[in-house]
Amino acid sequence: MSHEKNNEPGDGLLSGEWPADFRAGFTSFVGRPNAGKSTLTNALVGQKIAITSAKPQTTRHTIRGIVHRDDAQLVLVDTPGLHRPRTLLGQRLNDLVADTLAEVDAIGFCLPANEKIGPGDRFIAAQLAQLRRKPIVAIVTKSDLVDRATLAKQLMAVADLGTETLGEDGWAAVIPVSATADFQVQAVADVLVAQMPLSPPLYPGGELTDEPEAIMVAELIREAALEGVRDELPHSLAVVVEEMIPREGRPEDKPLLDVHVNLYVERSSQKAIIIGHQGARLRDVGTRARKGIEALLGTRVYLDLHVKVAKDWQRDPKQLGRLGF
Numbered sequence: 001m002s003h004e005k006n007n008e009p010g011d012g013l014l015s016g017e018w019p020a021d022f023r024a025g026f027t028s029f030v031g032r033p034n035a036g037k038s039t040l041t042n043a044l045v046g047q048k049i050a051i052t053s054a055k056p057q058t059t060r061h062t063i064r065g066i067v068h069r070d071d072a073q074l075v076l077v078d079t080p081g082l083h084r085p086r087t088l089l090g091q092r093l094n095d096l097v098a099d100t101l102a103e104v105d106a107i108g109f110c111l112p113a114n115e116k117i118g119p120g121d122r123f124i125a126a127q128l129a130q131l132r133r134k135p136i137v138a139i140v141t142k143s144d145l146v147d148r149a150t151l152a153k154q155l156m157a158v159a160d161l162g163t164e165t166l167g168e169d170g171w172a173a174v175i176p177v178s179a180t181a182d183f184q185v186q187a188v189a190d191v192l193v194a195q196m197p198l199s200p201p202l203y204p205g206g207e208l209t210d211e212p213e214a215i216m217v218a219e220l221i222r223e224a225a226l227e228g229v230r231d232e233l234p235h236s237l238a239v240v241v242e243e244m245i246p247r248e249g250r251p252e253d254k255p256l257l258d259v260h261v262n263l264y265v266e267r268s269s270q271k272a273i274i275i276g277h278q279g280a281r282l283r284d285v286g287t288r289a290r291k292g293i294e295a296l297l298g299t300r301v302y303l304d305l306h307v308k309v310a311k312d313w314q315r316d317p318k319q320l321g322r323l324g325f
């Protein structure tokens with residue numbers, strides 16, 4: 001048997017056979033809030049997993065998507081927006097980011113094509129410079145939003161930022177992409193794969209995420225709950241899946257999963273927003289989230305949502321611990 005194509009993509013862990021030049025490893029996207037990290041992750045993985053939104057810092061959990069290819073496996077660790085700590089929550093997020101980055105094989109630093117390099121980007125670049133000798137690929141996102149000349153200028157400016165912060169060698173590569181227009185998405189994967197070590201596949205094929213199902217369920221609910229009210233509730237919503245248990249006494253071919261979930265907000269005014277007039281909005285959120293969860297888990301779901309007020313949870317270490325941060 002030739003050793004190039006003797007396995008399903010990523011199935012090597014089970015079959016014990018993979019090409020000698022197979023590469024596998026971890027990578028993580030960093031960048032200012034809204035830089036396009038989640039959208040790029042989704043485009044690469046080909047399934048909607050990470051939350052995307054028009055508002056900054058919605059990605060609170062580290063979510064991995066896996067790109068399976070015949071020649072490589074790229075495990076994407078989606079970090080929250082690296083930003084200057086303001087609240088305690090911000091501090092925790094930054095610790096999480098630093099821990100995550102120390103473990104990955106390469107970093108993709110996302111900078112939007114349509115925004116001038118700013119202090120936020122420089123701050124992140126300076127942080128990345130401290131992770132000595134970790135390959136960093138500069139990814140110029142949203143390139144569909146600018147014309148060629150502007151894109152060329154931005155690529156130069158980004159390259160300059162690399163040599164300013166990392167010294168002569170600068171970034172491992174600079175590459176433009178548009179995740180929404182499907183421009184250069186494969187090229188980004190190629191560039192990142194080139195930075196991965198030679199390694200057998202790390203995960204069996206077909207596995208799209210390494211995240212506990214509960215976290216993905218929580219993300220789906222959070223996304224549904226924020227829809228249309230992001231302006232009122234951008235950062236003050238935490239979703240905790242308390243329980244996911246198969247309903248007893250169901251026929252084998254018609255299982256039902258009971259999912260009990262608490263949504264935490266900071267103020268009772270926010271609770272009212274989530275719930276809506278006579279609970280209409282919450283019912284709607286439940287219906288939409290349930291469809292997503294059923295699609296994700298492949299089983300029928302009974303979704304039980306409760307909204308609770310946890311005062312100032314972003315600043316209270318005890319609350320943060322309870323909410324899983």
Ligand SMILES: Nc1nc2c(ncn2[C@@H]2O[C@H](COP(=O)(O)OP(=O)(O)OP(=O)(O)O)[C@@H](O)[C@H]2O)c(=O)[nH]1
Nearest residue numbers: 034035036037038039053056057081142178179180
């Ligand atoms: N036109 C265009 N818009 C994009 C592209 N990629 C992302 N966006 C938009 O930019 C916004 C932010 O994208 P996200 O992927 O959520 O950004 P993020 O970096 O993950 O943001 P945080 O989670 O806040 O850190 C969303 O409204 C996206 O639809 C792109 O390639 N082209």
